Structures are given as structure tokens and as C-alpha cells.
Amino acid sequence: MKSNSHFTKLLRIKLNAVLKAQPSLLPKGAACLLAVSGGQDSLCLAKIFQMQRSKFNWGLTIAHCDHQWRHDSRANAEHVEKIAKEWGISFCLRTATGSLTSEASAREWRYEMLVDMARESKSAYVVTGHTRSDRVETLLYNLMRGSGADGLASLTWQRSLTPEINLVRPLLQVSRHETAAFCQENNIVVWEDSTNQNLDYRRNRLRLETIPYLQTHFNPQLENAIAQTSELLQADVIYLEEKAQHFFVENVSVIWDATAPRLHRQHLQQQPLALQRRIARQFLSRYLIHQVNFEDIERFLNLLTAQNRSQSAPFKGQIFALVDHPWIVLQHQ
Template sequence: MTQWTPLHVKLHRTLRQRGLLLPGDRILIAVSGGQDSLCLAQLLLDLQPKWNWHLAIAHCDHQWRSDSTPNAKYVETLTNQWQLPFFLQTAGTEVPHTEAGAREWRYHALSATAQAEGYPTLVTGHTLSDRAETLLFNLIRGTGADGLQALSWDRQLTPKLRLVRPLLEVSRQETGRFCQQREITIWEDATNLDITYSRNRIRQELLPYLTQQFNPGVEQHLAQTAELLRADVEYLETQAGELLEQAKSQSEPIVKGEFTQMTQRINRRILETAPLALQRRALRQLLQQQLPKAPNYEQVEKMTALIQAPNKTQTDPFPGGAIARVEGDWIILSPERR
């Protein structure tokens, strides 16, 4: 029988307190071959007798490196030793060599595998350290509280697939120590050392500098900040959604024909009674529903300015051609007519 370590105890307690995984769940574990995902896989395998999970391993090969095929083979060999099902997704030439492009392909591939094979839960080895890095990455790019909340414990990828990150209270130092203690061979990804990637530069240079020069516990404190902001964002998003529905409640169709369903009327007199934070969030939610891609700061501000703008004011076109204008007490958001 496997001897439990403090990390086993921490994960077992986290899963119970947060309700992240349930007994008997069918769980697909994303394993890259690095220390975090291997640590997670071994921990879940050790806890499996107590939870009666049905576990499987998935690996995504981006084909970026000359050793990517041996890496995939190593994960498959390890999975066979664990006597678990193994699923491999290999990228074609369509995956761009960017962090965002690789992440988008990876989640698409993992989602497709999970749904095709009947695993409603996908787990990844994101850690406290990843949460701190993501907060810094988003802060540097420019973001609000939503970006700073940096990696949630769980979220729905599709109506039938839930993503869970069980290690958000575990540091990369802890996962490395666990793999060393259990003598788990880690497949080192050379691209993680390439500081042309922003996240790697944050990991290799910025966080060590902040740790040495400002605060030895900076990773922990950044992750705690992200956790506090997560609860704030959830509350504000709920309140903004209610405000938006209230502002739309008196709306009537004003355009006949093909544009009727896409045109929105928002009562700006209702919006102006709310705090600015809720005004922005409500109008951002509206734009998210209507535009082909997520609105940026400038686009949300253009909409918010209409709350106090003179009658007949209108914006320039948003992506996709939609235009917002003021008509009396109403903000009208409608598609561009052709």
C-alpha cells in the first residue's frame, strides 16, 4: 500500500472541501511528461482506491521538438505501467508556434478526446506557481480583475465537459520534490527554457528576481490574490448580469426582418443608477453576446460613454459591423446594414 505524503493529504482535503471530484468519476488526466502533470497523475492513482475513480491519460504532441515523439512514447510507456487507458493527439502543421495557438489546439484536442471516450472530467496539472505566473502575464499585457483572477479551480469547457485544476494550492517546488521522492523520471521540455516565450521569461527571470529582491513568498501571495479576486469577479458578474437583464426588460423589437433578433435595446436610465463597475460589466456582457470576439477595454468604454451621451450619439462600427447609438432613454446595439 502506498504511504501517504503531506501532498496526498493536501490534495485529498482539497478535493473534499471544494467538491472538485466525486467518487466514481470518469477522469481524463492531461499529462505532458513534465513534473506537474506526472505528479498529479501519480497522486490521483494513489488516491484512486479511496475514490473509486475511472482514470485515463491523454497526451498532446505539438510536433514542435525533435524529441516530441519519444516524449509521447515515454508517457505511453508510463501509462501502461499504471495500467490505465492512453490517448494520444498529434498536431499537424496547422498549429502555430505561439503560446496562445498551442494552448488553443491543446484544449481542443483534449476536449475532443474526453468527449469521444466518455470522460466528463478533464484534469490538468496547473499549480500555484502557474497561477502566479498567469497573474503577472495578464497584468503586464493589461487586464482587469477578470484577468488577474488567473486560473480557476474548475470551469465548463463544453456543456458535457468540465475542466478541473486540483493542484492550485501546490507549488512547482512541491511537485518536483514529490517526483524526486517517488523516483518518477521527468521528461524535460527544452522549450520551457526558451525565454523568447513570455511565460518562460516570467518563470525563469521575473519571478526569481521578485523572490530574491522583494518577497520570498511572492508566488504564494500572488496565488492568494488570484483566489480572492476570483470570488469578487464571480459576484460582480452575477450582479452585472442581473442589471443587464433589468435594463433589457422593457425592450421591444424595433427592427423588422432579418435584424430583429440581433438588435438590442438597453435602458440607459436603469444603467446610470448602478456603480460604474457594474455598468462596464453589464455592457461587456452585452457585447460578448453580440460581437464575433470578446470586446476589449476601448470597446467597452465606448459603450459605457453612451449612458451619459447626448441623444443621437453613435459609435463607429465594432468588429463584425455592429453600431451602438443613443435614442432617448435607450442604447440601441444593432448590426451594420448592408
Template sequence: MRTILPSGKQPWSRWHHRLHQLLLDDPSLLPQGSGLLIAISGGQDSLALTRLLLDLREQHHWQLQLWHGNHNWRQDAAANAQHLQQVAAQWGLPLTVDCAEPAPKSEAAARQWRYERLQRQAETSSCPLVLTGHTATDRAETLLFNLIRGADLTGLSSLRQTRPLGAGITVVRPLLAFSRADTQACCEQLGLLVWHDITNADRQFSRNRLRLDVIPELEALNPGATQHLARAAQLLEELEGQHSALEALALEAIRSEPGRADLNRQRWQEQPIKLQKRLLHRWVQQTSQQQLSAALTTEIWRQLQKPGRRPPIALSHGWQLQAEACMLKLIPPAASD
């Protein structure tokens, strides 16, 4: 396998072939000529992704930009960023480095900060696609992590190939068909200098304990367990997508009038109980842009089982749910003041 890259700089590896074939099979994933903003940490996954996309750029005509987030968690964070600036300069790619002030206090806060900054940078640089280096291994870990937290179908399929980030911006994970062992082998074959994040070995982070302790035990019980978990997550994503499409049709069918946000209460209550709850959850999310927990959805559903007009049910951010005799309404903050 010695096909020469269009740049003539080096032969194609099997990793180039795999990603190139994946993009040929699904051209909508990274459309030709798109502006791509790549989140790069210096670790093996994001480094392999960046190098492969750079080598395939001439065939797909992308505009590539890099973004790095410094959480201010590590003593070597500044050196990490400097290393990436050298890599970006060597590869001729623009790099933006954002530094968190103050440092996030949790994994969840760090993740929220990263995606907020990525969205802002994507808007500034006119990049409609934000790319991360998540792999099938990450997908397996996320499935397990969300499973033990009691997540529903949407949560179990949360690490998806694509997801919306903001208006006109989509997060894309092109390496979900690759394992972490694949990206390590890719970096070794292409001679890429990986920056090792020492916090990945810190067991105070729950995801690290899952990665370092639980996954190896599962692999010992059944070799290939990680691959099977990643496949299960993919199947759950497909199933959730089918459910979501059917729910969207069902939600339109119970609106008070076509195009209106209000629901016909009788038609809603004619649905099976489980579907009533899912439609309630989807309606609130779609109309008010807020997620209801499973427990809160069930509590609101219980209150709506009482006939007749009910007192408004308070939701987050000032929204209210008003139950009329024949109709369900969501009242925005300005209208409820």
C-alpha cells in the first residue's frame, strides 16, 4: 500500500485509506470545501485526526483551523500549548488557544467551557463543522458511564457521529470507527509526537477510573468487550434516531392546530402513557430549549392527569406550563410576568 498522497510528501497509510473510504461512503459527514475547526489537545486521537485530514485536504478542498483549550489544571499546560503552536506552524495551520479563567471545578464544567469556546471560535472563523477526536473506545466508555448513571435511550446514545452545537454549527466525530489502539498505531506509523496528559492517569476523575479499572476488567472477561460496547452505542444511536423521527410525527399530530406550539390535551392523553411522557419531554425541549429530567417529566405528567384547568406548573428559566381544559400551553418568561 504505497499510494502517494496528492502532496507527494509521504505514502498513504492504511489509516488514510480507512478515513478516506469512510468519507466516500458518507460524503455528507465532511462535505467538500467545508471549513473545519479541529479541537486538538496534542493527544494521540486529535493528533491523528488532524494529520489525516491535513493529508486528505487536497482531495476534499477543506479549510482547516485548529483550536486548543487550556483548562489551567496542569503545570505543563503552557508547555502543551506551546508544543501545539509549533506543530501548527510546522503544518501550516492556524491555531487558536483559549485559557480558562478561573479553572473549571469539574469534568462537566470543563466540557461545557470547551464547547462554549468552540462554538464561539467556529462562529468567529466561519467554520460550520467542529471536529473532535473521539473514537470507538470513547463511545464505549461513554455508554458505560451513562448506563451506571441511569440515563435513558437518548443519554445512552449521546456520543453520536454528529450533533448540533449552535445555529448553523455541527459537531462531527469522524474517528468513531477507529479505536484508541488504532490512533496510537497511526501516530507511531506517521511519526507524530504525542503529548501525554498526566491527568488521564488521575483516578479522582470518574471517567479515568472507568478507563483504567473497569474497561480492562471487561476486556479480561471477554476480549473485544470495548468494540462490542461501541457497536451497541451505535445501534442505540440508530434506534434513538428512529424513535425521534416517529415522535416528531406524533407530536405534530397532537398539536391544537398545524404550526402552533400548543397541544390538544385530549389527543395527547389518548396516547400510551410512555409515549405521553416522551412527547411531553420533546415538546418542552423543542419549545423552551430546556431538558426535563425523567423524574420531573413524570411529576409533570402526574399533575396533568387531573382534569380541568390547573395552576401553572413552573419550569426552568421562567417558563410555565399551563393546562387548560382542552389544551396544553407553554408560556415564555415575558408572557408569564
């Protein structure tokens, strides 16, 4: 390692501290699929995992998803494959064959492919290079969309992709400035994605214009402050989700049914509003064909005080909720 290795040492210390504080995040001997785009954050992730591989006895595979969005996407994939070979890490590639028309569809395809490659490589952990900077962007982006606490705390240390595969983000205490400096110290050639400068993408505008403005005019330590808020919210979200799940435990207040599932209205009324909303979301999420939003939840909860036989406006998929005292029932039109 070079003598000028301040950021390399710093990031190794940060990673070790995270894994010591959360030993179940990435246990020793874990098989890890590293999601690498070729940008500075993901290459920093891959290199630091290569450095720590022997210490933790990790099995490593680098995974790359080629969305076919840019004219240089194939060269980008070949660049990542070359680095994987130089670092002695196995490589997996998936290339999109259909049209990915939006950021949302690209993200959905990417995670499907990461799960597929994790199974192929027998990896129980998909590891991404999301940083503290990404966490700040996500919170601000979701705040402007009107998200609740779940959306504001959505970039968490880990979440389940399938019952056997976890997504892990071990660099959430690292800034984008630090990953850039790490790559420079280690002479890592970063692939510059031209779309990252395109202000037509709202997240790019947040990163390039909004956040620097807020740092200059409101709080130079904005990243630390917002990342701390996200961490605090996440603890609240975990607690409230667990409390909401208890409502269903004894199956007294719910009937899970393929054609007419129902919640006990009076039992739900006895819960605090914060739990009512979470219980309704957990219930609706099992049956609605789309991601449950605030309007869906409020439409359902309005029936708590409605007359018997009242019904809601339809949800997507021609499903509506009906008061059949003492239950609120979901039915197809």
C-alpha cells in the first residue's frame, strides 16, 4: 500500500467498525456478490472487500448489469470485467435484451438480475456501494414526494431480497468524497457515466444543484445531519412495524382469505393512528397489485367510522373495501 493512504486506512477502519457493531450484517465466511457499475462508489466497495477478503474469509463475485442505455455500455461492462480479473475476483454479467423505459423499470430489472447472479454464484449476500451521500439524496427525494417515515429511512443497512438472499449496504457511513479519494489513492480507473450529469434526471439535479446549495447556504454538515435523521427514523420504523405485526399474530383480528380477506374493524379502531396506518398497509400489501400508497391507506381507514355496508372507491385491479360489521372486507368488483 502506498504511503499516502489516508482514505484507504479510513475506509477500512469504517468498514471494520460497522461489521463489529453489526456482526450479522456480513459474517465471516460469507459468500458476497458485489454489485459493481464501474463508478467510484462500487469500485471502492469491490477494492476494499478485496483488501479485507482474507481477514473475513469472504467468497467474492463481482456482478455487473448492462442496461444497454448508453452507446458505451458494452465497453463499460468490459472495463469492470477486466478489473475483476486483475483483482482475482469472479465475474458475472447480465445484459438487458428488452427495452427499459424508465428508472423504475431499470431498477426492477437490475435487482432481478442481481438475485439471479447471487443464486448462480451461491451468494447469500448482495453487497452494494451505496454511501452516506446516497442516503441523503434518497431522504430528500422521498421527502419531496410526500413519503412517510418508511420512505425517509428507506436506504437501510440491509434488507431481504428473497428468503435466502440479503441486500447489504456496508458503506453508509462513507461519503462520495471519500470513495473518490480512495479510488485516487489506489489508482483505480473509474468509468465515468455520462448520464450522471444529465439534469433531466431528478436525482442528478438533487446531487449536482440542490444539495450543494443547501450545504453552502444552510448547513455545511448537511450529509452528517440528514444521515443521522435517517438512522433515527429507521429505529422508529422497525419498532412500529413490529408493533403493527403483532395485530395479526393470533388471527383474531384478521381472516386471510383468497377471495374475501377481512380485518376486524373495532379491533383496528382501538389502535393508535400510527399503527392503524401500518396495519392497513401490511394488510392491503398482500392483496393489491400495486405498491400501497397513502391514498389507499386513508381510503381504507375511512371505513372505520362509516355506516354498515358502506364501501370504498375501487383500488387498482377493481378491488374495493366493504363494511360488513364487524369486519372491513376486500372484494373484487
